[in-house]
Amino acid sequence: MKAGQNSLLHQKWILGLIVWAVMESVSYGQGSVSSSAVTAKPVGLAAEGMPLDSMTFDFNRDITVQLIPFDDMFKLALAYSPAVKFEGAVANSQLSAYQLAKLQVLQNLTGFVNYSTGNQAILSTGTNATDQLAQISNGYRAGVNVVISLHDLFARPQQIRLAKxxxxxxxxRKRIAEIYLKRELYNLYQDLILSQxxxxxxxxxxQASLAAFRIAEVELQKGKITPEAHxxxxxxxxxxxxxVEQAKTQFIKNIYALELFVGxxxxxxxRD
Structure with missing residues (x-):
């Protein structure tokens, strides 16, 4: 009878140890640490050696509900992407070149305005220098000079079509850059979800491995298992x-890769 009571007490003690080990492993897996451990960390680091800003994300919550929607993220990436900005600037320069090609024909069109005064005689055969018909009329003069070459007639339209x-x-090419940006952003977004x-x-x-390790330590002390099993x-x-550390590092790397890509x-x- 006494042996049965001892066996029952031993089973209850083992069960209590298992519950304690599981609770401790759950607390450890969620990243909870004691106050003394936190104060011992450097200022720039949080628990488990992770940067402070990465701890704003909860590992146990879905990352998609912690981040802004993907469409809003893509709009930010479009606004700050250097590749898209570069292609936009190139498109603007080509638009200016196209407009210049259409207006370049105006360089063959010139105008003039002048004013003359005084007694200006024209020396001509058979006329009197004092004759009024030999005088150039005084006043303003204006006119337009137009020169049209064969190049303007046949080559200019081709230049305009080339510029267009x-x-x-x-x-x-700018649209291609936007498509590439969206594809790469989506891949990074999915990599972040997968890493979490x-x-x-x-x-x-x-957690399960820690519970088994704690139980094995107790059983080793009682001589129930060999050191090899422990x-x-x-x-x-x-x-x-x-x-766990590798997965945690990959998760944080994906967070910062997303930050750098969006800009x-x-x-x-x-999310707020």
């Missing part, structure tokens, strides 16, 4: 911790 084609080509899901899976695996659990826990600080991409 160059302008249309730059507009299409992988991190959540790794955290759950880490070493296996310890190695398993070390591997899961490594994968605005990460807090502007976060």
């Amino acid at each position: 084609a160059n302008h249309d080509a730059t507009l299409e 899901r992988v991190l959540q899976i790794r955290l759950r695996d880490d 070493a296996f659990n310890s190695n398993r826990y070390a591997e899961t911790r490594t994968t 605005v600080p990460i807090h502007q991409l976060k």
